[in-house]
Structures are given as structure tokens and as C-alpha cells.
Amino acid sequence: MTDAVTEAPKPITSRSDPRFEVTLYAHVGAPGSHTLAYYRAHGGYDAARKALGMTPAEVVDEVKASGLRGRGGAGFPTGVKWSFMPPVDGRQRFLVCNADESEPGSFKDRYLLEDDPHQLIEGMLIGGWAIQATLGVVYVRGEYHHAHERLRVALDEARAEGILGTGVLGSDFDFDLILHRGAGAYICGEETSLMNSFEGLRATPRLKPPFPAQAGVYGLPSTINNVESFCAAVHIVARGAAWHAAMGTDDSKGMKLYQVSGPVRRPGVYEMPMGARFRELIFDLAGGPSERAKAIIPGGSSTPMLPWSDATLDLPMDYGTMAKHNSMLGTGGVIVIPEQKCIVDAIYNLVRFYGHESCGKCTPCREGVATWLPKMYRKLLAGQGTRDDLAVMEDMVKNMRGTAFCPLADACAMPVQASFRHFRHEYEHLADTGTSRYPRRREWAE
Amino acid sequence: MSTSRGHELPTVTPFFADKQDLLARILSRYPDYGRRSAVMPLLWEVQRAERHVSRARVDEIAEILGLHATEVKGVMSFYSTYHEHPVGAYHLQVCRTLSCSLAGADELAAFLEEELDLVNGETDAEGRFSLQFVECLGSCGTAPVLQVNDSYFERVSRSRCRALLDAMRRDALPAPTVERGGDNEVVRVEGADRSATGEAGEGDRA
Ligand SMILES: Cc1cc2nc3c(=O)[nH]c(=O)nc-3n(C[C@H](O)[C@H](O)[C@H](O)COP(=O)(O)O)c2cc1C
Ligand code: SF4
Ligand code: FES
Numbered sequence: 001m002t003d004a005v006t007e008a009p010k011p012i013t014s015r016s017d018p019r020f021e022v023t024l025y026a027h028v029g030a031p032g033s034h035t036l037a038y039y040r041a042h043g044g045y046d047a048a049r050k051a052l053g054m055t056p057a058e059v060v061d062e063v064k065a066s067g068l069r070g071r072g073g074a075g076f077p078t079g080v081k082w083s084f085m086p087p088v089d090g091r092q093r094f095l096v097c098n099a100d101e102s103e104p105g106s107f108k109d110r111y112l113l114e115d116d117p118h119q120l121i122e123g124m125l126i127g128g129w130a131i132q133a134t135l136g137v138v139y140v141r142g143e144y145h146h147a148h149e150r151l152r153v154a155l156d157e158a159r160a161e162g163i164l165g166t167g168v169l170g171s172d173f174d175f176d177l178i179l180h181r182g183a184g185a186y187i188c189g190e191e192t193s194l195m196n197s198f199e200g201l202r203a204t205p206r207l208k209p210p211f212p213a214q215a216g217v218y219g220l221p222s223t224i225n226n227v228e229s230f231c232a233a234v235h236i237v238a239r240g241a242a243w244h245a246a247m248g249t250d251d252s253k254g255m256k257l258y259q260v261s262g263p264v265r266r267p268g269v270y271e272m273p274m275g276a277r278f279r280e281l282i283f284d285l286a287g288g289p290s291e292r293a294k295a296i297i298p299g300g301s302s303t304p305m306l307p308w309s310d311a312t313l314d315l316p317m318d319y320g321t322m323a324k325h326n327s328m329l330g331t332g333g334v335i336v337i338p339e340q341k342c343i344v345d346a347i348y349n350l351v352r353f354y355g356h357e358s359c360g361k362c363t364p365c366r367e368g369v370a371t372w373l374p375k376m377y378r379k380l381l382a383g384q385g386t387r388d389d390l391a392v393m394e395d396m397v398k399n400m401r402g403t404a405f406c407p408l409a410d411a412c413a414m415p416v417q418a419s420f421r422h423f424r425h426e427y428e429h430l431a432d433t434g435t436s437r438y439p440r441r442r443e444w445a446e
Numbered sequence: 447m448s449t450s451r452g453h454e455l456p457t458v459t460p461f462f463a464d465k466q467d468l469l470a471r472i473l474s475r476y477p478d479y480g481r482r483s484a485v486m487p488l489l490w491e492v493q494r495a496e497r498h499v500s501r502a503r504v505d506e507i508a509e510i511l512g513l514h515a516t517e518v519k520g521v522m523s524f525y526s527t528y529h530e531h532p533v534g535a536y537h538l539q540v541c542r543t544l545s546c547s548l549a550g551a552d553e554l555a556a557f558l559e560e561e562l563d564l565v566n567g568e569t570d571a572e573g574r575f576s577l578q579f580v581e582c583l584g585s586c587g588t589a590p591v592l593q594v595n596d597s598y599f600e601r602v603s604r605s606r607c608r609a610l611l612d613a614m615r616r617d618a619l620p621a622p623t624v625e626r627g628g629d630n631e632v633v634r635v636e637g638a639d640r641s642a643t644g645e646a647g648e649g650d651r652a
Contacts, residue, residue: 029630076624104543104582110622145596172578183525200482268587268628283640310642349544444550445603
């Protein structure tokens with residue numbers, strides 16, 4: 001055994017692991033967990049009651065002190081975002097939940113929505129009180145039909161029980177949620193596109209500034225957060241900021257829903273403290289790779305891949321460490337790439353995805369992501385590419401960085417650049433010989 | 447059916463004519479100044495009921511919301527789930543994005559093309575099956591995934607796929623099972639080799 005870890009492994013989380021108490025994900029998969037009766041029987045809405053007994057500023061401060069950073073991908077501090085809302089001035093204010101989850105490799109929000117919709121409602125209630133918004137929007141991607149149904153029923157239950165509506169939970173705070181369904185477009189996950197989509201416009205991004213706090217939904221002050229961020233707020237209020245801040249690493253606090261897909265024995269969602277290591281996730285929880293691996297995509301398709309090595313496996317999965325290694329934590333959606341998969345083919349798959357999802361608003365993305373880059377990949381994979389083409393591709397992605405209207409073009413360019421950085425030899429082999437170093441093989445289970 | 451040019455004959459019954467309650471419920475969800483937000487839910491209702499959104503329905507929705515037909519059409523064409531032409535009674539959507547591809551989605555897609563004699567985007571002559579290749583459905587941990595109408599069927603192996611097709615042909619599609627993977631199925635493997643160079647397993651994925 002060539003295991004290079006010397007220090008004792010940090011506690012890991014999983015419901016089968018007695019060393020850690022799972023919070024966010026505790027009830028996913030439990031029969032009946034989506035009902036109000038179940039949720040109440042497990043302490044449901046106690047945190048919201050507690051928050052309503054605090055001042056909005058105290059709730060914001062609590063979330064600030066907890067160190068929670070947004071779980072939608074960018075990792076912006078949640079409490080700080082909440083404090084950006086302008087003073088109450090009589091205009092309608094909105095709290096928006098981004099439940100559009102569509103970054104390849106990410107599937108945590110779906111399980112929360114389907115199996116614990118009241119946890120999200122409670123989190124939004126807390127957020128709504130904190131920013132003094134009386135209306136919220138839950139934007140669920142169109143394909144999440146089951147999640148939409150579960151939420152619809154949960155919202156009705158909550159309204160019937162006075163948890164939503166006028167004077168929630170016996171307080172004098174009014175709060176209600178609008179459930180809105182997307183219709184199949186990745187770009188709706190970008191917060192300003194989501195707002196356009198919600199307003200019944202084409203879902204192209206808006207120029208920032210103004211930021212949502214100044215002009216969000218219908219041009220009114222708005223705050224938008226990811227599903228997991230709201231769910232985390234429930235536990236922060238329930239247990240206190242110090243409890244949350246005690247978990248994790250310097251710049252990444254609390255618990256995180258990591259996801260793992262690709263050839264591992266038990267792919268799925270695992271709750272761990274921030275900064276858990278790839279090795280703990282992939283081996284201890286997911287049972288290890290089911291075939292030899294060569295790379296890890298750490299946090300959803302747009303995050304640059306890392307080579308599979310003991311050094312990588314020992315990295316803590318947190319914001320700072322991933323940044324230091326030229327990657328990102330993103331959504332925490334880990335994809336394991338097997339040795340036998342052609343990297344050029346794997347990255348083409350992602351380029352095709354981004355090309356399909358480009359909204360067409362700006363030139364670097366429309367021409368680069370949606371048109372020329374996929375063409376170059378197809379040429380290369382068809383055995384018609386040359387080394388000059390590789391240079392053109394690299395130049396093209398370089399020019400896509402930071403030049404587009406929204407981060408989607410970067411999201412496409414970054415994984416391409418990382419694949420050149422770590423697997424240039426596979427590109428060159430393909431350009432030189434016209435054949436892939438790892439030809440396609442059968443992957444489909446009988 | 448609408449023709450490719452011009453407007454619908456005025457005799458077509460409006461979709462929402464006998465669904466005023468539904469219409470009122472949808473419109474009441476949004477603030478008065480945000481009436482336009484109802485465009486997606488209205489398109490959705492039509493798509494689900496008629497399996498496509500015809501030109502006449504676009505006009506109708508535009509009129510309800512006080513918009514131009516081109517504005518509604520502009521929204522409609524932005525998304526992949528509203529269709530100009532009817533999809534099948536069984537609309538099959540296959541995710542081909544990376545995690546699914548690593549689990550055989552390309553073969554799954556090819557298998558469906560062959561079995562149904564359809565290419566991506568087509569509906570068969572009887573209007574029974576249609577096939578659409580889509581991007582990540584948020585089911586990467588239980589890949590590959592096949593979405594049939596509103597339901598996800600996960601970990602679709604070749605035999606599972608065959609069984610599903612047979613069931614659809616008999617109009618006896620089973621309810622999807624809820625698959626969670628991960629923590630819900632965890633059994634800890636003690637003392638296993640956890641190194642990057644360790645022997646990989648046999649590929650015993652469910
Ligand atoms: C192209 C693109 C797609 C995105 N998709 C999502 C998404 O599906 N879900 C999500 O929560 N955030 C997504 N985001 C991030 C959102 O813009 C936003 O930062 C996030 O919802 C804020 O919530 P948080 O602060 O709680 O993370 C996306 C961003 C970009 C640029
Ligand atoms: S980068 Fe792409 S997705 Fe973003 S605005 Fe430009 S074209 Fe649209
Ligand atoms: S890659 Fe297919 S569901 Fe995510």
C-alpha cells in the first residue's frame with residue numbers, strides 16, 4: 001500500500017459514520033421526509049421561530065459570523081450578500097432561490113428539493129425575515145418535475161398551517177413564495193438570466209451593476225441564493241454561528257454536500273465538513289474508483305480538472321485550496337475520469353454542452369463556445385486535426401477568458417485549458433496519429 | 447393544426463376557454479406588475495396538454511398577457527422543452543453529458559435511435575415515441591438517466607432500457623423508482639487500499 005497520508009484522517013460524514021452528525025442531508029431518502037408532519041416531528045420550523053424572535057440585523061450578523069459561503073458555485077459570503085440590501089423604503093423586496101441546478105456533475109439540490117422541501121421553505125423564511133422581503137421566488141428547473149410537485153404540496157401545507165402567508169408562525173411578518181418552473185436552459189442558473197426568465201423575457205444575462213440588491217426581480221431589490229445555502233441557514237440559526245464556524249477550514253466553514261459521479265462504486269451525495277479530502281469522499285464514502293482513474297473534476301463541469309494522484313487525493317476540498325491549485329470548489333460535484341477515457345473526447349463532451357447552452361448574446365461565446373471550438377474538437381476527434389489546430393484552439397480559449405458578457409464562456413474555457421495543461425500528450429497523440437490514445441469502448445452496463 | 451404561414455382559422459377553440467380557473471390560478475401567482483411572468487407556465491400547460499405549442503396558442507397566450515406574438519415566440523424558442531411540432535405520447539429524453547456518457551449514455555442513445563428508428567429530435571409517424579438528446583439532468587450519480595415525459599428513470603442499463611421500451615409499447619410504463627445512491631446505500635469498506643495507484647475494483651456499479 002502506497003498510501004501517502006500520514007496524519008490521522010479527519011472525521012468524515014455520512015449517516016453510517018458515527019463520528020459525524022449529518023444535518024442538511026439527514027432526512028434525504030427517509031420515507032415521508034417531504035411531509036410537514038415528518039419535518040415538524042424532527043424539529044421543523046423551530047429555527048424560523050427563533051429567527052423571528054431576533055432582529056433581522058441579528059440574523060444577518062449570525063449568518064455572517066457563521067462563515068457560510070454561497071453553495072451555488074461562486075462561494076460569495078451569504079451574510080455579506082444579505083447585508084447589501086438597501087434600507088427598507090416601502091418597495092416590494094424579493095428573496096429568490098436558485099433551484100435551477102444544471103451544472104454537469106451537480107445533483108445535490110434535487111435531493112434536497114425532493115426529500116426535504118420544508119427545509120428549503122424554512123431557510124427562505126429565515127432569509128426573507130433577514131432581508132425584510134415579503135415575497136420569495138423558487139425557480140426550479142423544468143426537468144425537476146418531481147421536485148416541483150413536492151415543493152408545490154409543501155407550500156400548500158405550509159400555507160394551510162400558517163407557516164406562509166400573513167403573519168407567519170404567529171408573528172406579524174408576512175411572507176409567501178412563488179413557485180416558478182424553468183424550461184430547459186442552463187443559462188437560467190446565472191442569477192440575472194434567471195430573473196429575466198422569471199419575468200417572462202428571454203433568459204439572457206443582464207449587465208452588472210446594477211446588482212440584484214439594487215435592481216433584481218422586476219427591477220426591485222432582490223437577493224438570490226442557492227438551495228443548499230438556504231438549507232444551511234436553518235442549521236446556523238438553530239445551532240448558532242459558532243457551531244457552523246467550528247467546522248471546516250480557514251476560508252471555508254460549515255458542512256457541504258459533495259457529490260461524486262463517474263466510475264466509483266457508490267456514486268452519490270455525501271455531506272462532509274468543508275475541507276474534507278478527495279480521498280475521504282472518493283474512497284471512504286464512495287467506495288473507491290471501480291476502474292483506474294486519471295483525473296478529477298472537483299466541482300462541476302466548469303471547474304478545471306486535477307490529475308489523479310496521491311497529492312491531489314490529499315487536498316482538502318475547500319475554496320482556498322482549490323484556487324491555489326488553479327481550480328475551483330464550484331458546486332462540489334466531483335467527477336472521476338477513468339484512465340481509459342480519451343480526455344479530448346471527455347472535454348469535447350463538455351464543450352458541446354456549453355456550446356448548446358450558450359445564449360448567443362455575445363460574440364466570444366457565440367463564435368467561440370457555440371461554433372468554432374466544438375468544430376475544432378470534432379475535426380480533431382475525426383482524425384483530421386494538426387498541431388497547428390491545437391495552437392488555434394489554445395489561442396481561442398485564451399481569448400474567451402474574461403472577454404464575454406457572462407461567466408459561461410469562462411466556464412467552457414477553463415476545463416479546456418486545464419485539459420491542455422495536464423493531458424497535452426493526448427491532444428498531440430490525436431493530432432499526430434489521427435487516432436485517440438484511448439479509443440472508445442463499451443461503457444454501458446448490460 | 448396550424449400551417450407554417452399565417453394565422454390560425456378563427457374557429458379553433460382557445461385552449462384556456464374552458465380552463466378559466468386554471469388560468470386565473472396561474473395569473474394570480476404573480477403580482478399585477480409581473481403579469482408577464484405567466485408566459486412560461488402558460489406555455490407549459492399547452493405543451494403538456496397538446497405536446498406542442500402551435501401558432502394559434504402562441505397568439506392566444508400573447509393576447510392573454512397583452513404581449514406581441516413575437517415576444518411569446520421569442521421566449522418559447524429560447525427553451526428546449528417547448529416544441530413547435532408535437533412530441534410523442536412517450537417523449538424520451540436522454541442525457542449525454544459527461545457523467546452519463548461515462549456510464550454508457552452514448553450507447554444508450556444509439557440503442558434508442560436504432561430501436562425506435564428515430565434520430566435526435568424526431569417523432570414517429572404514429573405520434574407514439576419521440577427522442578431528444580438533452581444535457582445534464584441533475585442525475586449524474588445515478589447515470590445514465592432516461593427521462594420519459596416527466597419521470598426520471600435512472601441507472602438505465604441495457605436490460606432496463608429494453609424492459610422500459612417493452613412496457614411503453616404495452617402502455618404499461620411503471621412508476622419510476624426513487625434512486626438516491628450514495629449515503630443511502632453506504633457500507634463502509636474497511637482496510638481497503640486508498641492510494642491513487644491502488645488496484646481498482648471490478649466495476650461493481652449498481
Ligand atoms: C452560467 C452559470 C450557471 C449557474 N448555474 C447555477 C445553478 O444552476 N444553481 C445555482 O445555485 N447557481 C448557479 N450559478 C450561480 C448564480 O449566478 C448565483 O451566483 C448563485 O445562485 C448565488 O447563490 P449562492 O450565493 O447561494 O451561491 C450559475 C452561474 C453561472 C454564471
Ligand atoms: S457568455 Fe455566452 S451565455 Fe453568457 S451572455 Fe455571452 S453568449 Fe450568453
Ligand atoms: S451528466 Fe447526465 S444527469 Fe448529469
